Amino acid sequence: MFIGFAEAETFLRNCKDAVIITHRNPDGDCIGAGFGLKDILEQLGVRSRVVCHDGFPARYAFLTENGAGEDFEPETIIAVDIADTKLMGKYEEIYGGRVQLCIDHHISNKAYADKTLLRGDATAACEIIYDLAVYMGVKITRHCAMCLYTGIATDSGCFKYDCTTPRAHEIAAEMMRRYDINFARINRYMFDVKSEGRMKLESRINELMELYLDGKLAIIAVTQDMMKEMGIEMEELEGFAPLTIQLENTEVGILMRERPDGVFKCSFRSAYDVNVSAICQTIGGGGHAKAAGCTVEGDLESAKKFLIGAVERALN
Numbered sequence: 001m002f003i004g005f006a007e008a009e010t011f012l013r014n015c016k017d018a019v020i021i022t023h024r025n026p027d028g029d030c031i032g033a034g035f036g037l038k039d040i041l042e043q044l045g046v047r048s049r050v051v052c053h054d055g056f057p058a059r060y061a062f063l064t065e066n067g068a069g070e071d072f073e074p075e076t077i078i079a080v081d082i083a084d085t086k087l088m089g090k091y092e093e094i095y096g097g098r099v100q101l102c103i104d105h106h107i108s109n110k111a112y113a114d115k116t117l118l119r120g121d122a123t124a125a126c127e128i129i130y131d132l133a134v135y136m137g138v139k140i141t142r143h144c145a146m147c148l149y150t151g152i153a154t155d156s157g158c159f160k161y162d163c164t165t166p167r168a169h170e171i172a173a174e175m176m177r178r179y180d181i182n183f184a185r186i187n188r189y190m191f192d193v194k195s196e197g198r199m200k201l202e203s204r205i206n207e208l209m210e211l212y213l214d215g216k217l218a219i220i221a222v223t224q225d226m227m228k229e230m231g232i233e234m235e236e237l238e239g240f241a242p243l244t245i246q247l248e249n250t251e252v253g254i255l256m257r258e259r260p261d262g263v264f265k266c267s268f269r270s271a272y273d274v275n276v277s278a279i280c281q282t283i284g285g286g287g288h289a290k291a292a293g294c295t296v297e298g299d300l301e302s303a304k305k306f307l308i309g310a311v312e313r314a315l316n
Contacts, residue, residue: 001115005135008117011101012041012136018048018076021095023087025265026052027238028190030081031060032151033103033125037080038069039144040133047072053089057235059189063147076100081125083109083286086295103128108277108286123168126151130171145179150186157242158191163288191239197232205243210304211250217311218244221256221264221300234259241267241291252276252311256296256303264296264303279314 003011020037022030034050041048049069056064077095082088083106085096102113105122119128126148133140140148152172156164159172176183194202201222208220222237237257244253252274255267268276270290277292285294296303 002111003115003117005117005132007115008101008103008132009136011115012046013044015041015046015076015078015100017072017074018046018078019074019095020048020050021077021079021082021088021091021099022050022052023082024053024089025234025259026054026056026060028060028154029124029126029151031056031063032147032149032154033080033129035063035068036126036129036144036147036151037078037103039141039147040129040136040138043138043141049074051091053091057233059193059235060150062186062189063143063150066143078103079113080104080129081106085110085112086284103132106277106287107289108281108292110286121165123163123165124152124155126155127165127168127171131167140179142179142181145175146181146186149175149181149183150190153183153187154190158187162290195232195236197227197230198236200230201226201232201237205240209244211247212308213312213315215247215249216251216315217308218247218250218253219256219304219307220244220254221258221304223258223300224260224262227258234265241269245269245271251315252279254307254311256300256307258300262297264298264300266294266296266307268292268294274311274314279310283310 020034022034038048038050077098077100079099079102085092099113102116104118105125107120109118122128130148149172152168156168175181210219234257241255244255251271253269257265259265270276275289277287277289280286280292280294283294287293
């Protein structure tokens with residue numbers, strides 16, 4: 001059932017002992033939304049904890065270092081920024097069929113929760129969390145403000161993606177104006193600071209990029225062996241997907257990252273009018289019209305062949 005802010009407020013004010021689930025390979029938006037919601041629940045006197053199949057990357061320690069919450073058996077299950085229970089990893093089996101509230105901004109949301117607060121026009125899940133807090137009249141702490149700013153900044157590509165709404169700018173400005181969040185340092189950590197391995201990888205991007213379908217499709221594939229060779233972790237590949245659509249004639253770009261289990265996590269980007277969310281939904285994924293994702297099993301060459309076929313059908 002899809003709900004509005006009034007129903008969401010009633011739910012949150014009456015819930016107890018909540019676990020907040022974030023998606024696999026967590027990014028700034030799901031981490032910001034998860035920990036931001038945790039701060040809001042704390043203001044309501046509700047005990048909560050944030051969980052993620054893959055743990056939280058070190059570069060988000062300024063948001064997560066105070067702990068994800070004590071361990072307890074939850075009465076309430078909440079998912080943030082998760083369109084499909086498949087994105088929960090091990091928590092799908094534990095909590096996937098028991099999610100009572102989902103807060104999300106993906107138009108591909110599967111409506112798996114009992115109640116879903118969905119705003120497909122929002123730049124980020126953190127935009128919804130902020131507006132919900134304001135609606136409820138709940139105090140926003142400085143830490144919560146940092147969480148929400150980080151989520152909006154990362155999901156908007158530092159406010160340059162075309163999914164960026166005027167509301168996202170307004171919320172970011174409010175976080176800067178009222179909460180002294182040191183936005184410059186946050187943006188440096190999110191967009192500029194790189195490991196030595198990532199610097200080496202960037203120098204190889206042109207070599208790794210392959211063009212298909214008369215240059216309309218670009219693919220960058222990074223395997224586990226490549227990551228080990230360059231001394232990088234999978235999390236350090238965040239932010240590479242937009243590079244796949246930098247060439248002037250490319251319409252669709254895909255960043256393929258091999259997980260330790262051999263499955264490829266595929267991040268799609270659209271430069272123009274191709275709806276990559278629709279492509280990903282045919283593969284069991286989803287997302288936004290210009291940015292979406294899915295997973296593909298198999299060896300690298302068969303996975304690429306499968307993806308090329310899916311994009312070719314969409315272009316035709």
